[in-house]
Amino acid sequence: MPIDCIPFEDTGYFSNLVCDYLKQEEKLASFYRSFPSDAAFLTHAKERNKQFPKTHRRILVEVLKEQYQNIETSSETQQAIQLLAEDTTVTITTGHQLNLFSGPLYFLYKIISTINLSEKLSENYKDINVVPVFWMATEDHDFEEINHFTLHGKKFKWSPERYSDNANGAVGRFTTEGLEDVLKLLKAELGVGHQAEYLVKLFEDTYLNHNTLAEATRYLTNELFAKYGLVILDADHPKLKQLFVPTVLDELQHQTSYKAVTNTSKHLESANYPVQVSAREINLFYLTETSRERIVNVDGTFGVVDSDKIWNTDQELFEEVSAHPERFSPNVIMRPLYQETILPNICYIGGGGELAYWFELKTYFDKVEVPFPVLLLRNSVLLRTDKQYGKQQKLRVSNEELFLKQHELINRKVRQISNINIDFSTQKAHLKDQFEAMYALAEKTDATFLGAVKAQEVKQLKGLDHLEQRLLKAQRLKLKDEVSRLVALQNELFPLKSLQERTINFSEFYLEYGDQLINELKENLDPLSHEFSILTL
Known part of the structure; x- marks a missing residue:
């Protein structure tokens, strides 16, 4: 393999x-x-x-x-x-x-x-x-x-x-x-x-x-x-x-997890990382045969959300934790x-x-x-069949390109296989050089024209972008067979435009490969x- x-x-x-x-x-x-x-x-x-x-x-x-x-x-x-x-x-x-x-x-x-x-x-x-x-x-x-x-x-x-x-x-x-x-x-x-x-x-x-x-x-x-x-x-x-009883009691008495995790989450955010989960003041559920609901403390009294369950005293709750720890479930x-x-x-x-x-x-x-x-x-892992690998080779798609967003993949491949150059980068660079000279001229003559020059530059660059996209669209139509094969391959390997491993069940591959799947x-x-x-x- x-x-x-x-x-x-x-x-x-x-x-x-x-x-x-x-x-x-x-x-x-x-x-x-x-x-x-x-x-x-x-x-x-x-x-x-x-x-x-x-x-x-x-x-x-x-x-x-x-x-x-x-x-x-x-x-x-x-x-x-x-x-x-x-x-x-x-x-x-x-x-x-x-x-x-x-x-x-x-x-x-x-x-x-x-x-x-x-x-x-x-x-x-x-x-x-x-x-x-x-x-x-x-x-x-x-x-x-x-x-x-x-x-x-x-x-x-x-x-x-x-x-x-x-x-x-x-x-x-x-x-x-x-x-x-x-x-x-x-x-x-x-x-x-x-x-x-x-x-x-x-x-x-x-x-x-x-x-x-x-x-x-x-x-x-x-x-x-x-x-x-x-x-x-x-x-x-x-x-x-x-x-786990000592930790559960500590949670109920001191809310240690809330204080520690909240502090750490602030440091993560300050480092520009999103917080995955937010801590609650009490990070425990009350577990019965038919429900699992949050434990809360409201005005000094412990109780269970969406339930009539309350503990009249803290000691009553702590005694239940010790006697029936199976009723307390960590989040x-x-x-x-x-x-x-x-x-x-x-x-x-x-x-x-x-x-x-x-x-x-x-x-x-x-x-x-x-x-x-x-x-x-x-x-x-991305699993692909021999047949899919063969298609990828014929389409000259690299492994890295497989992971591109579909519109990016299509545009890149159309540019590569087209018999005309669909990249206006040179023209855009030349246009920017021309406007640099116009900026210098405006500053020497009348600086109030700088805004007008900038507006004209933006307008012409957008025009080039528009022409480039129209040309790409025309080439996609001209090369529709190649594009359709490319789209079909990527859709097979990335169902619902997501990683294969996040959607498909193992049985789909086991049906074809049996025990070889896990062994390999x-x-x-x-x-x-x-x-x-x-x-x-």
Whole structure:
């Protein structure tokens, strides 16, 4: 499988914040602790193993064994779970929402990045065990974001009418009722063949044979990645939440996260970076079987938004936190800290948006004295077929040009293949030179004419722009066959004019390539390349 790479910055799809991080710009240095490197990983691993409590390891392993007891587990994953009990073991973690049938392709890329880095570090450091962990976002409650996937340009959606009565609660607790309807549509779309039959069976076994979305997602992820020793964690568990009680109490009493994150966000803004998420005064939800709503403090009394739930005294609330920690759910600000509290983690792998909000958290981690992990941008990939690569070669389109906005790509290629010069840069430069002389003349004779000269210059430059655009339009029509092929290729590779990895489901490529898809991705993706990958299948 041939692989090419281009800088993330050259794709035009990644923020200045992410690109500056990859370039290790000095103005970002205070928002993270260590940039990914062998030395950084080793330092973090040694520190984490010294500081991570043995009781946390024991409880983590107990919970994982409980969660895996009804699922066929590979020997590699069993061994990984056992290794977590040892004080020489650290984790590399990524997380993802419980998207239907995994959602967009980057689900694969996140996990493969995590597995590959874990293997790389395990090979480099023989006295340290490194376990890849997939954190399921089971407590998320944004069902609209996860209830669909896209195959062959069609959206397969879990119908809102089929919600269980906990539609506003944690999605991991949702029942899988109604997904047989999606299965019927999927089966019709996939057609016949070995790969199609496998995908149909995978969907059926995932969603029709498991009661909750959390159980189903664990099964699906395990089926795809168990042989690589991936450990899948659902942190919505009373024993794990108990480990987080001191932090929850601190949040309720002192609003530590709000103060720290708000301060950091101001520094990010002053460095001309947008703030990804804003902290609330209390960054916790109250979680029941049917709802997940914000906890607020109004006039000194704690209560739950859109609910009759209130605590008459602070002590009453604090006692419930200690007795029932599973009812208190961290939001996006506190979830990373919860993760680092219950895992011996040294690195978090995420997309650009995720890294953006992690940068807001460094000061908060320092305040509560929890080690801040290394942050690594996940692999990003554009998959193209041999046929598409052949079309690209015939059209003489470079990899960098593929990522241009469509009108820019068309104009550039029309200029390149046209038998006439459609670039008036020389004429514009000549015109500007002429007006420079006229400015000098006006200053020597009557300076009041400077405005009139400027207006005439602007008018004539606009005229040249207009002529250039008309000529381009005429050439596009003349070269419409080449333009249509160019547009068709880019639309195939960038569905909805967005990155392929953000829209297409893995099943579209699995249908054609089967197990080769994941095998080749794992073989070719380097988690530390810090570049965007283009793979030809």
